[in-house]
Amino acid sequence: xxxxxxxxxxxHTCGALRKSNVGQDVRLxxxxxxxxxxxxxxxxxxxxxxxxxxxxxxxxSKAFKAAEAVRSEWVIRVDAKVRExxxxxxxxxxxxxxxxxxxxxxxxxxxxxxxxxPVFGEPDYPEDLRLTYxxxxxxxxxxxxxxxxxxxxxxxxxxxxxxxxxxxxxxPILTASSPEGARDFLVPSRIHAGKFYALPQAxxxxxxxxxxxxxDRYFQIAPCFRDEDPRADRLPGExxxxxxxxxxxxxxxxxxxxxxxxxxxxEAFAGDMPVTKTWPRIPHEEAIRKxxxxxxxxxxxxxxxxxxxxxxxxxxxxxxxxxxxDPKVRVWAIPAPTGxxxxxxxxxxxxxxxxxxxxxGYIMFKDGKGQGxxxxxxxxxxxxxxxxxxxAKDGDACFFAAGDPAKFYKFAGLARDQIGRELKLxxxxxxxxxxxxxxxxxxxxxxxxxxxxxxxxxxxxxxGREALEAAEKSxxxxxxxxxxxxxxxxxxxxxxxxxxxxxxxxxxxVKAFEIxxxxxxxxxxxxxxxxxxxxxxxxxxxxxxxxxxxMVMLLTGCKAVRDVALFPMNQQAQDLLMGxxxxxxxxxxxxxxxxxxxxxxxxx
Numbered sequence: 341x342x343x344x345x346x347x348x349x350x351x352h353t354c355g356a357l358r359k360s361n362v363g364q365d366v367r368l369x370x371x372x373x374x375x376x377x378x379x380x381x382x383x384x385x386x387x388x389x390x391x392x393x394x395x396x397x398x399x400x401s402k403a404f405k406a407a408e409a410v411r412s413e414w415v416i417r418v419d420a421k422v423r424e425x426x427x428x429x430x431x432x433x434x435x436x437x438x439x440x441x442x443x444x445x446x447x448x449x450x451x452x453x454x455x456x457x458p459v460f461g462e463p464d465y466p467e468d469l470r471l472t473y474x475x476x477x478x479x480x481x482x483x484x485x486x487x488x489x490x491x492x493x494x495x496x497x498x499x500x501x502x503x504x505x506x507x508x509x510x511x512p513i514l515t516a517s518s519p520e521g522a523r524d525f526l527v528p529s530r531i532h533a534g535k536f537y538a539l540p541q542a543x544x545x546x547x548x549x550x551x552x553x554x555x556d557r558y559f560q561i562a563p564c565f566r567d568e569d570p571r572a573d574r575l576p577g578e579x580x581x582x583x584x585x586x587x588x589x590x591x592x593x594x595x596x597x598x599x600x601x602x603x604x605x606x607e608a609f610a611g612d613m614p615v616t617k618t619w620p621r622i623p624h625e626e627a628i629r630k631x632x633x634x635x636x637x638x639x640x641x642x643x644x645x646x647x648x649x650x651x652x653x654x655x656x657x658x659x660x661x662x663x664x665x666d667p668k669v670r671v672w673a674i675p676a677p678t679g680x681x682x683x684x685x686x687x688x689x690x691x692x693x694x695x696x697x698x699x700x701g702y703i704m705f706k707d708g709k710g711q712g713x714x715x716x717x718x719x720x721x722x723x724x725x726x727x728x729x730x731x732a733k734d735g736d737a738c739f740f741a742a743g744d745p746a747k748f749y750k751f752a753g754l755a756r757d758q759i760g761r762e763l764k765l766x767x768x769x770x771x772x773x774x775x776x777x778x779x780x781x782x783x784x785x786x787x788x789x790x791x792x793x794x795x796x797x798x799x800x801x802x803x804g805r806e807a808l809e810a811a812e813k814s815x816x817x818x819x820x821x822x823x824x825x826x827x828x829x830x831x832x833x834x835x836x837x838x839x840x841x842x843x844x845x846x847x848x849x850v851k852a853f854e855i856x857x858x859x860x861x862x863x864x865x866x867x868x869x870x871x872x873x874x875x876x877x878x879x880x881x882x883x884x885x886x887x888x889x890x891m892v893m894l895l896t897g898c899k900a901v902r903d904v905a906l907f908p909m910n911q912q913a914q915d916l917l918m919g920x921x922x923x924x925x926x927x928x929x930x931x932x933x934x935x936x937x938x939x940x941x942x943x944x
Contacts, residue, residue, distance in 0.1 A: 349417055349449075355391020359438050361422045366441065368393060369417045369449065371479070372410050374460065382407045384443075386418060389484075393436045395420060397443040406446035413452035413459065413479075419445040467902075472916040474907055483903070489609065490892045490904055494561055496608055497582055497888075500601045506559040506584070511546040513539060513563070518866070523567035525577075533933035539565035542885060544798065545870045547585040548842055551881040552873040558585045561888065569913075575889060575901050576913040584839070585883035591825050591841050594882050595621075595775060602829065602837070602886065606771050609895045616773040619829075623778040628745070629672075632753020634779075637833030638772035640760035644752060647673040647740075650726050656717040658701075659742050671742045672752050675730045676759045679737040680704040684762070685712070688739060691758055697751060701740045705732045714740065757833070771894065773831045778802075781822040782855070791819055791856055798849075798870075799824040799840035800882075805848040812855055819855060829886065836891055839884025846874040 349369040357366065370388035377383075384395040384407060395418055397407035403418070410416055420441035431437030456472075457465050459479040470477045477483060498508065517524045517538035524538040540546075542564045550558050562583040570576035586594060599619055606615045620638075627634050630643045648671045651659040662669045679685070685702045692700035703723060704711040710723030730738055739759070741752040760766045781801045783794040801807055802823045811818040825841035843849045849871065850860045864871050889901040902908040909915050929935065 346419070353390035354386050354388040354393045355435055357393060357422055357436050357439050357441070359424060362424050362439060364422045365419070365444075366422055367417065367419050368395075368441065370415070372412055372414045372416060374412065375407075375410060384410065384418075386416070391435055394425075394431075394440040395443050396440050397446070401443055403443035403446040406448070407443060410446065410448065411452065413455060415449040415452075417447040417449055418443055468910055468916055471902075471908065471910050474917050478906070486892075486896045486898065486904055487906060489896055490888075493605060493609055493892055493895060494580075494888060496605055497601070498561070500604055501559045501582075501584075504557075504597060504601060506557040507555070508560055509547075509550060509555065509558050511540070511543040511550075511560065511562065515540050515546075516869075518545075525565045525567050528932040528934055530932050541566050542581065543583050544796075545867070547583060547883060548798070548844075548870060548881065549873055551585055551587045552876070552878045554587075556587045558883075559583060562885075570909070570911045575905055576909045576911070579901070580888040582837075582886040582888060583883070584885065585881060587879040587881045589841070589880065589882050591777075591827065591882065594839065594841070594884065595827075598837075598884060599775075603773065605891070606773070606831075606895065610771055613770050615771045619773050619775050621775045621777050624776055624780065625778065627776050628749050632749045632751075632756055633833075634776055634828065635830045635833060635835040636753075636774075637757065637760070637766065638774055638830075639767045639770060639832060640756065641765055642675055642677075642756050642760055644672045644674050644756060645730055647671050647726050647729060650722045650729075651718065651742075654718040654722055656714055659740070662742055666744070668744045668746075669742065670745050671740055672745070672748075673726060673730050674739040674741065674752060674755050674759065675732065676702075676737040676739060676763060677733070677765065678735055679759060679763050680706060680735045681737075685737055685739075687762070688755070688759065692751075692755065695751060695754065700755065702737050703727075703740075704737045706734055708734065771831055773829065776828040776830055777826075778823045779826040779828075780820060781824040781826075781852075782819050784816070784820060791816070793852075793856060795824065795826055796838070796840050797853070797856075798842050799826045800843040800848070801825070801852065805845065805851055808848065808851050808855065812851075825882070827884075829884070831891075831894055834890055834894065835887075836894070837884050837886035839882065841880070841882035844874060844878040844880055846871060849874065 346367045349367070351367045354368055354370045368386055370386045373385035373387040373392060375382060375384050380399060382397045382404070384397070386393050386395050397404045401407070418441065420443045422439050423442055425438060425440050455476060457463065457470055457476050459476055462480070462482060478487065501508070514527060514537040517526060517536060518541060522541055524541065527537040527539065529535045529537060543560060543562050547558050560583045562581055563578055564581055565578050568574065568576065584598065586597065603615060603617070624634055627636055629646070630636070632644060648663060648669070651671050652663050654660045659671050663671070676684070682704070685704060688702070689699050701714050702712055703715045703726065705727055709720065710727065715723045726732075726738065732738060739755060741748050741755065780794045781799065782791050785792040802825055807822060811822050827839055828835050829837035843852060850863050853863045854860070889904050892904040893901050896904060898904055907915070907917060914920070
């Protein structure tokens with residue numbers, strides 16, 4: 341019979357007992373992690389959220405019969421006496437490893453069926469099966485620890501933001517649909533038939549309205565909802581971000597405020613891995629030219645260089661002809677330190693073909709000379725000039741991409757990444773953070789043959805309204821050359837945050853949208869709340885949003901953001917555990933004045 345003096349289920353947790361507890365009568369409850377039979381003596385590892393404790397039951401124990409019956413993942417209560425483990429049997433890897441519990445009574449609180457997925461170790465089971473039984477998957481020690489680390493990271497962020505003078509404001513979840521950005525999740529209104537709310541893609545407009553309301557420094561660990569296709573670095577459906585806004589600030593003020601916060605978070609959870617102390621500020625144009633990406637992995641030392649001049653009028657007719665025909669054509673060199681072997685160059689050429697390219701030209705540097713078809717065609721002087729520009733040494737190689745950089749830069753960036761990985765040039769033992777600045781304000785929409793915003797439509801263009809009007813008079817090229825007060829934070833090849841100084845002047849806001857084809861009436865209709873607010877005294881303001889899942893993914897060493905979310909959807913945007921999305925009852929549809937019209941099945 342259970343001791344009435346003890347709590348019904350436990351006097352201690354499974355991670356609490358130490359040598360100082362030896363001789364005490366205690367009660368623990370938890371999951372049976374493992375049962376081991378050592379010559380008739382049963383050892384039960386009992387696990388709860390806090391840790392693991394070894395239980396012993398021998399044939400003389402009153403609890404022995406119950407101990408023989410229990411199986412993995414049964415939930416049991418154990419009454420026992422704490423005793424020191426015999427010499428040579430301590431477990432230094434366990435906080436409770438100096439003691440064991442001699443069981444006097446075991447009560448089965450609930451039994452477990454045969455598990456569809458194991459909770460011990462790191463099983464390589466199909467992801468969909470693990471997500472269907474996510475409640476079991478979350479019992480695994482490694483995943484359990486990741487989720488707890490995520491909570492610790494968000495707690496640390498909150499403390500740092502409060503220390504920096506920010507207040508956490510909740511913003512609405514039911515809001516109006518925004519036609520800009522990704523697709524909205526729509527919520528039909530029962531009271532207002534035929535009309536819809538939307539789940540917020542981000543609290544963008546609300547946080548700006550808070551600045552107009554005079555609150556000055558806002559932050560929120562905000563849920564965001566976007567109907568997007570899943571990716572390894574993006575959760576389908578919903579995600580969380582550190583959302584920030586500040587009044588009476590310029591770009592530099594935001595950098596000086598947020599850089600220490602993010603650096604501090606990384607330093608607190610990076611273990612022994614060093615973190616960039618002073619972040620470089622890399623213009624977007626430079627990031628594309630050097631790294632082929634606006635989210636470069638700066639742990640990779642390779643920097644691409646423009647070597648067009650060395651191919652003009654050269655004997656390598658493929659490049660020389662392209663350069664002669666089109667002034668936009670550039671040739672970029674992608675250095676490959678230590679990659680100067682035929683085997684490696686052939687591997688890169690095969691990789692390029694898998695990426696849909698005809699190949700990847702190269703020069704190998706050996707004995708002070710260049711080798712390969714390109715070297716043979718352009719001659720030793722041009723080879724030497726290219727080698728000097730990229731600081732090539734014997735045993736190195738250099739690969740080349742040619743054409744309009746706007747069309748090939750992404751491939752060149754992928755080649756840089758592949759070379760860095762293959763040659764083990766990437767320093768994976770650190771966190772390399774940087775600001776990417778001076779994003780283009782507009783981009784050309786080839787499909788619709790029109791100017792569009794390249795990123796955040798609420799950003800302030802550099803130079804304000806005057807710059808907009810001057811560029812509009814000069815034409816398309818001038819508009820595409822406009823820069824925005826817009827910036828990203830990148831870390832190890834991932835964009836982890838994005839932000840801008842906002843366009844808070846109504847006339848400038850209207851002018852920016854007019855250039856994309858929207859009228860003032862369109863702006864008032866689509867962004868009425870923000871536009872009206874700006875008529876009544878809006879402070880200059882700016883902010884950013886950092887992805888919580890991406891930061892946690894990096895700090896835990898996970899490969900995908902799904903690994904750091906409690907109950908994520910699968911890659912088809914399905915919640916396999918709860919069975920969503922799902923059909924609803926006809927009555928529910930009638931109440932919402934809705935009718936489902938499925939697309940017609942495609943004919944074979």
